[in-house]
Amino acid sequence: RQILSHSLSATMMQRGLRNSRLVVSRRWKSTIKNPSIKISNEGSSSYSKMVLIGASSACGLMGFGLGSSFVDNSSSSSEHQDHHLPSGFPSSCCSCDEKSPEQQEKEKLLVSKLTDICGSENVISKPLEMKMYCKGARIGKDGKAVAVITPGSLRQVVQSLQIIVDANGVILPQGANTGLTGGSTPREGEDGDDEGRICVVVNMKKHLNAFFPIDNGKRVVCLAGAGIADLAAAMKPWGFPDRESHSILGSTFLNPTVAAGVAYGSGGTQLRKGPAYTDRSLYVKIDKDKWGNFVLNVANTLGVEGLQDSDFVTPECGSAIEQLDIYARDVQGQYQRAMASSTEEGLKHKSSNAQDYKTKVTTNTSPQNQKVNRYNADTSGIDVNRSEGKVFILATVHDTFPSPDHKKSYWISFDSLQNAYDFREKVALHNTHDLPISMEYMNNDSIDVICSAGKVLATLITNVGMGSPLIGMLWDVKLKVESLPFTWASTICDTFMYHLNNIMPAALPSDIQKMTNEYSHHVSVTVGDWNQDEMKHFEERMQSYKEQNKDKMKIYKCQTAREEEQLSAFRFVAAPAFRTWCVGNHVQGISVDYALPHNYTHIPQISEKGVAKRMRYSHFGCNVIHEDLAYEPNINVELAKMSLKKTVEHDCHGKLPAEHGHGTEYKAPVETQKRWKRMDPLNVMNPGIGGTSAKFKYQ
Ligand SMILES: Cc1cc2nc3c(=O)[nH]c(=O)nc-3n(C[C@H](O)[C@H](O)[C@H](O)COP(=O)(O)OP(=O)(O)OC[C@H]3O[C@@H](n4cnc5c(N)ncnc54)[C@H](O)[C@@H]3O)c2cc1C
Structure with a gap:
């Protein structure tokens, strides 16, 4: 019933937005974060039916799963424990090791400082509650973190980063945690917390899913937690029905973040748009000054009027950070404000899409040409592109498309x-x-x-739409069931879906x-x-x-x-x-x-x-x-x-990986590793990716 009422009110809200929409040019009305539910042409009754079907699938999934567990356990599931499956989710624990009293004290102090900055509701330090942030969608399950923080503003992010590095900790930037190669969850094994370094996951998705249009809708500014499905759904309510946002990935139904797309160079299906790419960003690099103190350098290449800083300033005078926080609050509070524009410099000299991509795919055609069109180890572009968490992205600018x-x-x-x-x-x-x-x-x-x-998932997506929160919710149910501490848990949902498939329509x-x-x-x-x-x-x-x-x-x-x-x-x-x-x-x-x-x-x-x-x-x-x-x-x-x-x-002279990132699964080429080391010389950001050492300064 809860699912149904939530979804219906979201549908009604969308209808309300659609009916009352004003087409604005220089001004825009921020809207409630769009629930991105597809509205059926037949009206609400057929939509409700689908929601019911979905809800009953979820209940069925749980019910059948649990009901048949003994059969599964006794017959096939034990076999699966020795098998490598494409995406396993056995139970895991983020930080339940025995620790020295000194270490415990150090961690407690860090958690308390982070709580002062972000508020207790945004600092998670109980292993069970951290689980869903510490387990990857495909790999990464036993890594250790002392806390997961979900900051409510960019100011809180930069303050937290400083506190973490001052405590000799390491930072793990995280979006929606749908990455497939282990790069968005804490490292496993001894190398992960060498020399007592402690890891804090900084999740941007929970509270920093905010974005707003600039340049009359031709571009958008996205805070690092902006979800690609939410962004896609916002264009019409904003008053730009003739424009669309950039990415469509296989994971769009899980609403992955725009910033992580840039950090991986995520690809997807859009042949005319190319992979996620931008030269316009606000991001943090970490180094030490000549006195040996950790310093955060904020680089600003956003190129947006009112969001200018000089390059590389300290966070204390980072007016762009303050301005972006105000924008984000306005978006969430639905306040109307004047639309910003790109600076001349931003427009003329910096790209906010993969500009040459269309030309690349149509001109790389000579048979002798052995060039690949896009790949993760590519070292071109400003630091944020394909950085895999080695710089901390706060915000980015992206083109929209007709x-x-x-x-x-x-x-x-x-x-x-x-x-x-x-x-x-x-x-x-x-x-x-x-x-x-x-x-x-x-x-x-x-x-x-x-x-x-x-067929089960395909039928569901066809009926409720890729961006429906129902799909994301069912996915979460599946992940939760799979991380239960029982031997059958990791395969039960798939076993159920496999059998249910037989009775689904073509x-x-x-x-x-x-x-x-x-x-x-x-x-x-x-x-x-x-x-x-x-x-x-x-x-x-x-x-x-x-x-x-x-x-x-x-x-x-x-x-x-x-x-x-x-x-x-x-x-x-x-x-x-x-x-x-x-x-x-x-x-x-x-x-x-x-x-x-x-x-x-x-x-x-x-x-x-x-x-x-x-x-x-x-x-x-x-x-x-x-x-x-x-x-x-x-x-x-x-x-x-x-x-x-x-x-x-x-x-074949190809490149592997192409769009899923190296994460902890693949070793990156030397040139790519060198680029990351230049961005993060101390190795305090996402240590251990792409086959690099996880130790301080890559020792
Ligand atoms: C079912 C499914 C289908 C998928 N299909 C596709 C597909 O078609 N194409 C494709 O390219 N990928 C696909 N993926 C992979 C994944 O969805 C993408 O890589 C996506 O871009 C990750 O977004 P995220 O927000 O979940 O990032 P996360 O997994 O949270 O993070 C990914 C990386 O980005 C870094 N990062 C995150 N936020 C920041 C930040 N603010 N600053 C710096 N670094 C940051 C993390 O440290 C990590 O290294 C799929 C995944 C699933 C589960």
């Missing part, structure tokens, strides 16, 4: 991967002007896995389903029209290509908006479906993401031994591949993963 007047989605199936790539070059990447909005590839193993293990429209039986390689393309015949040109090229390649491909044009939603939901559930499939089939699984050179059109060779499934799904336009490999129980999957990394990098 929304298309209308868009269409196609499902195109090919008889071979080579033909799919040929279509990509000749039709989709023909020029920057009519580049598709997105172009996502899936092989038949991906289709099989999603059809047999992803996730794809029937015509597309037939095409997946006839062909092996599939591309879902969405094209837009901005009133300059972009769609017409694309369609003309596509039809003429089809005429010449009739027997090699088939095209299906989506007939309804619902079919389009089905396609995107189908693609987005690939990763969670893989885990469910592995649990249901009692096999192990590994997941990697890598960037192949733009013109590399083959599949990296791997040993076939013990491979049960090889899902390949990619951001086809830029050749960033997600690969999920299921292995029989007797295979050493860590070795298999490192062997694939070697093949990708040495034989």
Whole structure:
């Protein structure tokens, strides 16, 4: 009942906002943080039904899960304890080790100072309560932290950072903690707290999810906790229905943060926009002065009127920090205020998007060109970009983009991967002007896995929308169940979803389903029209290509908006479906993401031994591949993963990872490590990432 009433009031609130919206130009009305619920065209009753379905799924998930636990425990779950699953969440503890009285005293003092700054409600130091901040979405489970803080203002953030380093502690910046490579949770093992260094997780998402438009909606200023789904949903209520924000990730339904996107160079599906990137930011670097004191240097490249500081000032005179805090309070209090503008310097000399990306993907086409379009180890751009927590991002500026007047989605199936790539070059990447909005590839193993293990989530997303808080809430329920201290807990939800899948309706429209039986390689393309015949040109090229390649491909044009939603939901559930499939089939699984050179059109060779499934799904336009490999129980999957990394990098000249970050999972190239060491010479920020030492000054 609580879920239902919360969701309905949020829906009503959205309706209210929509009806009373004023289209503002120089002024804007801040709105309540947008709950980003999709409003069904059929009215509230059908929406309520879906909420009920969702709520009952949650109850069912819990009920069935607990009810069948003994069966699971006795049969399959014990096997799983020795298996490597793509994303396991066994119970963990953040800081329950035996500690010397001196150490305990030191930690107590730090916690008390942090409490003075942030307030007791924003300092968590009980191991059980810290758990959800200290356990990663895929890896990172036994790290130690003395506290998790959730500051309520940027001023509190910088004051806390100073207190932490003065206590010889280390800082772990955190957004929504959806990172997949262990970079957003405390380190595990002895190296994590060497020399008595204590770790504090600084979570920005909880209270600093604030953002506001500038330049008449052409750009936005985002505090570091701004969620990408909330930001996307805010454009219309702000009065800019013709603009859209930047990122759409597979994790959009979990509302990850804009700042973490920059810290990883997160990618996703948006071919015309490219990865998260900005040269305009307010961020903190930490060093020592000549007297040996820790100093926080605040760098300001925001380029926004009223938010200027000289570069590298102390936090005490950081007027941008104060101004941003006032803005954030106004947003939360729904006060109206004049819209700020970029400074001339900001507009002319600094980029707030991945500017050259469209050109890159359309001109990297010569067969000799071995360049990859984007990857995590890239050292270009100002410090914040791909910094993986080695500087502390407080705020960033990002471009918004004109929304298309209308868009269409196609499902195109090919008889071979080579033909799919040929279509990509000749039709989709023909020029920057009519580049598709997105172009996502899936092989038949991906289709099989999603059809047999992803229909529950796909159906839910199709019906309530990617940004619905209901999905995030169910995800939290799943994580909580999985971290219960029982042997069956880590697999129970997936076991349930795997069995429930059998009674769910088909996730794809029937015509597309037939095409997946006839062909092996599939591309879902969405094209837009901005009133300059972009769609017409694309369609003309596509039809003429089809005429010449009739027997090699088939095209299906989506007939309804619902079919389009089905396609995107189908693609987005690939990763969670893989885990469910592995649990249901009692096999192990590994997941990697890598960037192949733009013109590399083959599949990296791997040993076939013990491979049960090889899902390949990619951001086809830029050749960033997600690969999920299921292995029989007797295979050493860590070795298999490192062997694939070697093949990708040495034989194919690609880069691994591409968009999920190095975190604690992968060693970064020397040049990338050097760049991080220059940003954080003392190694007090997110120590131990990308294969660097976790010790003070990297000793
Ligand atoms: C189901 C699922 C699907 C996903 N799909 C995609 C996808 O399609 N594409 C993709 O790129 N990723 C994807 N991801 C990974 C993840 O969602 C992204 O990496 C996302 O950008 C992380 O955001 P976050 O707020 O959760 O960051 P966190 O996990 O909290 O942090 C990520 C990194 O950023 C650093 N960081 C966070 N905040 C700050 C700050 N203020 N200052 C400095 N450093 C900071 C952290 O220290 C950490 O190193 C997926 C994850 C899941 C669970």
